[in-house]
Amino acid sequence: MTMVKLKKKLKRSLKEAEVPQKPVVELPPPTRNSDEPLQKKRKWINKQRVLIFASRGISFTDRHLMKNIQTMLPHSRPGNKMERKDTLTAVNEICEMKNCNKCILFEGRLRRDLYMWFANVNDGPSLKCLVESVFTMGELKLTGNSLKGSRPLLSFDEKFRQEPHYRLIQELLTQIFGTPKDLPKSQPFIDHVISFSILDNRIWFRNYQILSEDGALVEIGPRFCLNPIKIFDGGFGGKTIWENPKYVSPAKFRQQLKRMTSQKYEMKAEQKEQKKQEKQSLVIEPPNENDITELLTGDMMKKAKKLTHKTIDLKKQSETETAAQEQAVEKKKIKAAFSAMKKLKKKEAEKVKTAAKSVQNGGGLSVKTKEGKKINKHKLKRLKENLERKKKLKEKKKKAKKKMVRKDVKE
Known part of the structure; x- marks a missing residue:
């Protein structure tokens, strides 16, 4: 009997072991205050840091643009100015010292032209662009505003999917401008949109605030345009994967403008010569003397005058x-x-x-007028004498005035 009981107990224990246990679910509390902040996850998996700095010889507008981008990206780190002696390969070492994976370098030349580098330091690729039509947040004074450290939505144009080099640029820009999730310096809000659109073989950068859920937007700034030049295989160097055939350097563009201005004098001289040639073409040429048929036809006198006056x-x-x-x-x-x-x-x-x-x-005794009235001749004589007397009086008065004026001058 004892053996049978033991067997039954063993069977029961095996069955209980085979049955899976239900997981314990922790329910949220029934009430919660609205002022209590949400608990953040302390695990930060996407540990990307972007180093943003510039080389020496940069202008004040470019420096303000660099600071605006630093405030937009909470996962960025500032750096000291790069010396002119250092090469671009030294940037990789600077990024390793700062524990940064990505880099944005502002390179200024002649205090006129600004070049911007976007690079993945470890494996590449790196993109070199010419920055055009820069407008900083201080210059624009737009009404839009966003929280510092908030996460953005990145919107790209449909043209980025059409060609392979644009796809590569899109991936590089998403890794640089996209703030990682659960970053300690960032906030769990999405209140602005960064848009990248392609037009005229250039990338146009805009930053907008999200006003409402309907999709109403207001621009914040800054504004700038990127003209891509080359894409390299490594970080700040390597083989050239792609090169822009339509790119014209700003120095060559200025040379073309100077040539156009210098050619103004030549254009004016050519126009004067053309006018002279047109006037000469209007001069009447005489007929050939050998052609007798032309001389005999028409008015003979006119043709004789034309022969005598060869040029008019x-x-x-x-x-x-x-x-x-x-x-x-x-x-x-x-x-x-x-x-x-x-x-x-x-x-x-x-x-x-x-x-x-x-x-x-x-x-x-009487004379008739035009109207038919009769006037006596004696009256006409009296009237004439009176008129003559008046004329003589006027002449005397004029002479007396002239004498008085002469006396005043002499005195």
């Missing part, structure tokens, strides 16, 4: 034509004035005739 200057011809027109106008004016004088003389003669007739008819 258009300027002189225009001047003579204008002078002839002016003379004709003056002749017309003289003729009109002469005809008017004749008409006046005829009217005066008619008046004299009418006065003589009236004297014969009325006995010489």
Whole structure:
């Protein structure tokens, strides 16, 4: 009996061992205050750090742009200025000393041109770009704003998927500008969007704030444009994977502008010569003397004049034509004035005739006017005498005034 009981107990224990145990689930507390912060995961798996620094000879606008990018990326680290003596291969050693995987280097030349390097220090690749149309956050004064240390959304244009070199650039930019999850310096918020778009073989950088869930955006800044030049296999060196065939260096572009300005004088001289040739083409050429058929046809006098005057200057011809027109106008004016004088003389003669007739008819005591009124001759004489007296008085007064003025001058 004892053996049978032992066997039954063993079977029961085996069955209990085979049955899997249910996992214990920890439920959240039934109540929680809204002021309590969420517990962060202390595990930081994606440990990427970006070193952002510049070489000597950089301008103030480029320096402000570098500081704006440093504030945008919470996983970045600043660095000292690189000396001009150092080569680009020394940047890899600087990144290793700072424990950084990625790097953004600002290289300035002649305080005019700015070159930006994006590189993966350990294995590569590295991208060299020319920075154009830079506008910093201080210059723009835009209304957008975002929390410091917040995580961004990266949006890329569809053209990044069409060509292989753009795909490589997209991956490199995502690793540099994308803040890693659970970073100690970052915040668990996504309140701004960084967009990269391609237009005119250039990459345009923009930064926007997310206002609402509907998709309303406001620009924060900064703004700049990247003109890619080369992609290298390693970090700051190696074999060239891709090269931009449409790239023109800023020095060559300035040389072309200078040539265009220097060619202005030559262009003006050519235009003057063209005008002279056009004027010469307008000169009437004489007919051939050997062709008798051309001479016999048409007006003989005109063709004789053309033969005598082989070359005709258009300027002189225009001047003579204008002078002839002016003379004709003056002749017309003289003729009109002469005809008017004749008409006046005829009217005066008619008046004299009418006065003589009236004297014969009325006995010489009265004269008729144009209106038909009769005036006595004695009255007319008196009126004429009064007018003459008034004229003489006026002349005396004028002479007296002149004498007074002369006396004042002498004194």
